[in-house]
Amino acid sequence: MHSTSDNHRERWGYSFEWTEKHLPEEEIAALRSHVDELGSAAFEKLQALAGGGEKKCPIRPELYTILRDHHQDDETLEAFWQELHSVPDWVDWIQIERAQRFFARYALANSTAFALQGFIRENSASPGIAEVFARTGGFAIKNLLSRVIETFTWLIHVTNSLESIQPGGEGHTSTIRVRLLHAAVRQRILKLASSRPEYFSVEKFGAPVNDLDSMHAISLFCCSPMWDSFPKMGIYPTQQEIVDFIALFRYIAYLAGTPTSYWETPEKAKAVMETMLLHELAPNGTSKILAHNFIKWIEDQPPPYLSRGFLEAGCRWMNGPEICDALGLGRPKIYYYAVFAGHNITVSFLAYSQRYIPALDRFIIKVNSPAPLFAFSDQSSSSGRHFTTPSRIMLIYQEAKVPLTSSLSLS
Secondary structure (H helix, E strand, C coil): CCCCCCCEEEECCEEEECCCCCCCHHHHHHHHHCCCHHHHHHHHHHHHHCCCCCCCCCCCCCHHHHHHHHHHHCHHHHHHHHHHHCCCCCCCHHHHHHHHHHHHHCHHHHHHHHHHHHHHHHHCCCHHHHHHHHHCCCCCHHHHHHHHHHHHHHHHHHHHCHHHHCCCCHHHHHHHHHHHHHHHHHHHHHHHHHHCHHHCCHHHHCCCCCHHHHHHHHHHHHCHHHHHHHHHCCCCCCHHHHHHHHHHHHHHHHHCCCCCHHHCCHHHHHHHHHHHHHHCCCCCHHHHHHHHHHHHHHCCCCCCCCCHHHHHHHHHHHHCHHHHHHCCCCCCCHHHHHHHHHHHHHHHHHHHHHHHCHHHHHHHHHHCCCHHHHHHHHHHHHCCCCCCCHHHHHHHHHHHCCCCCCCCCCC
């Protein structure tokens, strides 16, 4: 980290001015030690109702189904259900719908940012997230396909339509399942760490899937595109687009049991992103393995058939050479940088064309439906790679008591 003034900060090629909106170290430590207590309590209640301690029953009900059908029978579950189905006063559904259109409008740019910056930098290079990721099967290349598609499927669900994110919708229900899944991950890791302290260092990383980890994930989805990854591709969202997209993920943070006050304004949200860059990105040995496994898995996969050189050039373009060197990524030839530059020109040209040609914008938004994603997942399944949904993962956990694969990196 280099500094040219008392308030100037620079980390991993990103520079900014430190303000009172940024999180002090004491606040970071407090967030790292705090978790979604209501979600954890609800998970334990649901686990008991599902017969978690009984070995005679080979198949147990899916936890969301139990919550839906029996929340009125238990005070904790009723509180959990009411929280999830109460819409905060600050939610503006018209604004949320605009934000969903923004995601579809820049689908290609969002996908690039999610893969090359979100996974490589934010997930792999953040030690706490990387360690949880590794404890839930993240090391194995065979698990990466389902892990990435599960996360992107969730993202499609919450941005697909207004009805989907509203109470009872598919995106709303999917987010509840993810919240329960994270409670399961936390319980599982803490239980193993209580008898084997070397398994996971709570003192070093905080509780698994803590509030800071969850805020980091929300920041990855809504802040990094606005102020980091999109500008690196030549796209500069309008102020209205920024305000709308932050508002969408503030509501998602609410559903996920994540503190919401940090997303009240774009200024506060940007300060969270910059705080994470300064304090939370510190690649370690686990980070290197995750990054290399991701590159190894994604290269030459259908339908895009991306080469390793293109992916590494993209990673260096999006994240900077310093962090890519720390992750041990290769240094591709200049040709691959030129190809990725061409990708960025195409993406930015399309983005600005949509901004000024409403008919084209409507067409692109319509085309960018969930269908291609699900077709890809079906193709992956037919090629021998297993695709799992959050509810299926929860069922696997309940039945077999095996380490979990997290579907959303709100961790």
